[in-house]
Amino acid sequence: MTSVARKRRQSDRDATPIDESVVRTTFRTYQKELDAKHDRAERLVKTSRDLTTCSKRIIFLLHRIVGAADRVPILVEAETKLADARRMLEKIAAELASDSSDDATHRYRRHYKWGVQEFVEALSFYHYCKSQSLIGYEETSKFLEFESSSSAAEPVESSSPSPPKQRNRALRLDILPLDYVLGIADLTGECMRMCINSVGCGELAHLGAMCDFVRAIYDALRTLDGGASMTKEMEQKMDVMATSLRKMETTCYNVVVRGSERPLSLMQPNDEE
Structure with a gap:
């Protein structure tokens, strides 16, 4: 038997015996916590x-x-x-x-x-x-x-x-501020839907203000840098927000500019139908 093996056997004999009840109790505590x-x-x-x-x-x-x-x-x-x-x-x-x-x-x-x-x-x-x-x-x-x-x-x-x-x-x-910002980013999508629905119902008075509201949010969120503050979730929200803003701007353009080329009655729903 080599000296290394003798030392190992001696250390095994000198080691304190493990109390299995303590181990079970400890792991049961961990189990309850998990x-x-x-x-x-x-x-x-x-x-x-x-x-x-x-x-x-x-x-x-x-x-x-x-x-x-x-x-x-x-x-x-x-x-x-x-x-x-x-x-x-x-x-x-x-x-x-x-x-x-x-x-x-x-x-x-x-x-x-x-x-x-x-x-x-x-x-x-x-x-x-x-x-x-x-x-x-x-x-x-x-x-x-x-x-x-x-x-x-x-x-x-x-x-x-x-x-x-x-x-x-x-x-x-x-x-968390991030959850607030992500929720506000989703708000712009609902404003876009309301804008489109307003045109269908002939409610044209507040389209410009609604578009300016979404544009102000978009411009404010664009000030976030591309580092740690701009998460992957936020980058995706910004892309969707830009699409929503373009749709609103196109809608306002069609109503204000192109709408001047047609009678107002064609821009509003027909109550007789």
């Missing part, structure tokens, strides 16, 4: 899916404003649905708060970011339909603050949706 994280992720995905569906319904509802004789009932219904969406956001905030880690927002972001971005799109579209302006990041963040003692959100009543007066703001959902 199961809890996986279960939380699944709940976040489900809530995000429900939030996406609710937000899309809000957007579809708001498109009914074009050609409507009275906008108020549509906006009131949209406010009610926004309150439903806010309750789903509160569930997401509660799930993240139940995780003791400091990076829960970033760890689970990929599980709920699509729902948050869709909600930002719906909220900003509502705000635009109500006031023809862009809702800011800070105002959007305030909308995601909740009372930790209550799981129900109050209906939205003001012209710009905002949470009710709160005594305890311990529970909140921190929205």
